[in-house]
Amino acid sequence: MKTAAPIRKIFEGVARRPQMFRLFDRHNQRPDRWQTDVAPLYNGEWFEIDEALYDYMLDILPPLWMRGPIFALREFLTGSTTSIFFALRIDGKPRYFHGYCDLSDPYSVETMRAAIFERGSQPVRAMSREERLEHIWSSTADAYRGYAGDRFPPAMQGQRTVMLWSGTNGTVLKLLDDLTDDEIAAKLPVHVRHLPNIAA
Structure with missing residues (x-):
């Protein structure tokens, strides 16, 4: 089925x-x-x-x-x-x-x-964590998003990745689903960055 x-x-x-x-x-x-x-x-x-x-x-x-x-x-x-x-x-x-x-x-x-x-119809404009991640994936240029390859452990290969700027380590590649709240906020446009969270 x-x-x-x-x-x-x-x-x-x-x-x-x-x-x-x-x-x-x-x-x-x-x-x-x-x-x-x-x-x-x-x-x-x-x-x-x-x-x-x-x-x-x-x-x-x-x-x-x-x-x-x-x-x-x-x-x-x-x-x-x-x-x-x-x-x-x-x-x-x-x-x-x-x-x-x-x-x-x-x-x-x-x-x-x-x-x-x-x-x-929800009365307050808000975003769930999943919606934030999907927005990041949707709005990131192809050059800065992709899929985990053979440099990742086999269980992670094929999962979505995004490039991040990490002050001390420069540019790093990270699984989209593993972004922290601070990393998500940094990747979101300013006009949606501070929307309240909602349950998925």
Whole structure:
């Protein structure tokens, strides 16, 4: 039985056009890029866009389907996974989102819609540790992020890494999941650095 991918926010704020296209390809450096199925990496990821990008993506090709303000991109990322675009009214305001859903699961689109709505309806702007790490990964240039290679112990190989500036040791490579709270704060943009923590 296939297990549904966890739904996760991967970028804080509203992505502009260059950011959106970078987010579409945020796993391009993955190991064994042509030998492994990319769907598990992308399924469940979502981020906010603006109305102009929502309209732009709607106009590129006729959608695979459109259900009210939600439509599926005709070109699949891989297998049964494709881009879904949402226009949702949250707290009385229209907002727009992109997510990757596996259409072989008939509940995936509604599950993501509900998760985005719930996350977007929280009264206080905040970020979980996981969202902070995903934002760092999403916004770090390719030259400064990658995957652990053979210099790491076998159990760590293939995990995501980022470059850090360590005053005394210069530039160091560290597993993304092992960043300390101070290292996370240093890697985040100033406008989100001091947001309160929320439970994952």
